[in-house]
Amino acid sequence: MAHVPPLGFGTYQLLEGLNTETILVDYNLYHTDKSKLVKPHDIFNIKEIPNALDEIMLENSYMKVWFSGTSGLLEKINTKEDNKNHHIKIEFVWYGTTSNRDKSGAYLFLPDGEAKPYVFSDPPAIRVTHGKIFSEVTTFFHHFTHTVRLYKVQGLESQSLEIFNIVDIRGEHNREIAMRISSDIETYNRFYSDLNGYQIQPRQTMNILPLQANIYPMTTMAYIQDDRVRLTLHSAQSLGVGSLKSGQLEVIMDRRLMQDDNRGLGQGVQDNKITANLFRLLLEKRSQVDSKEETSPVSYPSLLSHITSSFMNHPVIPMITYTGAGIPPILNTYSPLTSSMPCDIHIVNLRTIQSKAGPGPSDEAALILHRKGFDCRFANTGLGLVCSTTQGKLKVHKLFKFHVESLTPTSLSLMHSPPDARNMSEISMSSMEINTYRIQLR
Numbered sequence: 063m064a065h066v067p068p069l070g071f072g073t074y075q076l077l078e079g080l081n082t083e084t085i086l087v088d089y090n091l092y093h094t095d096k097s098k099l100v101k102p103h104d105i106f107n108i109k110e111i112p113n114a115l116d117e118i119m120l121e122n123s124y125m126k127v128w129f130s131g132t133s134g135l136l137e138k139i140n141t142k143e144d145n146k147n148h149h150i151k152i153e154f155v156w157y158g159t160t161s162n163r164d165k166s167g168a169y170l171f172l173p174d175g176e177a178k179p180y181v182f183s184d185p186p187a188i189r190v191t192h193g194k195i196f197s198e199v200t201t202f203f204h205h206f207t208h209t210v211r212l213y214k215v216q217g218l219e220s221q222s223l224e225i226f227n228i229v230d231i232r233g234e235h236n237r238e239i240a241m242r243i244s245s246d247i248e249t250y251n252r253f254y255s256d257l258n259g260y261q262i263q264p265r266q267t268m269n270i271l272p273l274q275a276n277i278y279p280m281t282t283m284a285y286i287q288d289d290r291v292r293l294t295l296h297s298a299q300s301l302g303v304g305s306l307k308s309g310q311l312e313v314i315m316d317r318r319l320m321q322d323d324n325r326g327l328g329q330g331v332q333d334n335k336i337t338a339n340l341f342r343l344l345l346e347k348r349s350q351v352d353s354k355e356e357t358s359p360v361s362y363p364s365l366l367s368h369i370t371s372s373f374m375n376h377p378v379i380p381m382i383t384y385t386g387a388g389i390p391p392i393l394n395t396y397s398p399l400t401s402s403m404p405c406d407i408h409i410v411n412l413r414t415i416q417s418k419a420g421p422g423p424s425d426e427a428a429l430i431l432h433r434k435g436f437d438c439r440f441a442n443t444g445l446g447l448v449c450s451t452t453q454g455k456l457k458v459h460k461l462f463k464f465h466v467e468s469l470t471p472t473s474l475s476l477m478h479s480p481p482d483a484r485n486m487s488e489i490s491m492s493s494m495e496i497n498t499y500r501i502q503l504r
Contacts, residue, residue: 067397087193134188134201154180167323217446253305364440435493
């Protein structure tokens with residue numbers, strides 16, 4: 063495990079070779095074509111299971127997850143906190159396009175009815191990986207490769223399932239492929255999706271409307287819930303989402319359409335590439351339910367859900383160089399913060415401001431902060447987080463290791479400062495606010 067401080071970096075050297083501390087993964091291969099059987103490997107333990115029909119199970123300290131032995135797709139989750147089973151299934155479906163004169167295109171979604179199941183004649187090849195840091199099930203279909211990974215480390219990563227799809231529909235004709243998550247959650251045609259990653263809005267599926275009228279944009283997340291649980295699908299990319307039946311979430315992953323839809327583009331959607339889609343599936347227990355929430359125009363994710371989304375959309379950036387490339391030595395580690403940021407405050411940007419006198423930076427920096435609004439009725443303890451909430455208060459002078467001479471509020475664009483702007487010792491922000499500050503550096 064690599065440990066990297068917030069806003070900082072850590073340097074590691076990769077060396078080839080085995081030692082007594084190396085723990086190897088075990089591989090189980092299901093439904094492998096006999097003509098493509100893997101030759102025995104000298105290092106890894108590879109077990110071939112030609113015709114296994116039993117369920118596949120992965121486990122960590124938070125949950126147990128079962129997969130179909132035939133399709134390799136998710137079927138059930140058991141949460142260890144309350145030892146309850148939740149029937150949550152993943153499947154894939156196709157949409158076609160209508161036979162009318164106006165058909166689906168880059169701007170229009172005009173399906174030929176409800177989605178049709180993705181059908182495979184032979185059981186797909188399945189690779190099950192069991193390791194110390196994570197275990198995963200990878201299923202190889204003709205049009206996509208589907209991976210569900212369960213981490214085994216303590217903390218944020220282990221409390222949700224990571225889903226990774228590599229989709230290739232370059233050979234299809236007027237078809238759109240979607241991933242459908244079905245559950246036993248009683249949603250009554252109601253689900254929630256985000257607006258530009260900032261706030262959550264309730265959506266109501268209306269059967270009197272055409273199917274396409276019930277598909278909404280999903281920038282970072284969508285969820286369904288009832289009195290017992292909330293199931294959130296976090297996304298690392300913007301996609302279309304819907305909940306066309308109770309307990310379902312459906313996300314469209316890729317589209318290939320052969321005609322123009324007369325909306326100005328002048329061509330169909332035929333420049334498809336092999337497309338990667340990354341998701342996280344988070345199941346949370348609801349402890350308190352407010353009847354007014356069903357009529358409220360907004361909703362809020364939990365604190366764990368917010369940080370899971372940030373973890374996906376602001377990942378650690380790996381940078382690789384060869385030790386013999388003539389690169390001058392750099393610090394082994396760098397950490398500009400004296401303590402963790404509050405859990406609900408996100409640094410949108412921290413950057414130097416261009417100097418007006420010359421080409422270099424000035425002695426000022428811009429700090430843009432966003433305080434997220436979260437639902438306090440979800441558990442905030444025992445989540446493995448190393449941060450806390452501070453009611454929106456932040457002492458910037460004590461937060462950074464470098465010296466902050468002054469801190470003054472300004473407009474979001476840094477163009478205007480309020481007439482009563484003065485040096486502040488503490489920032490106080492309300493929920494759902496984004497504020498910009500000028501930092502004077504010594």
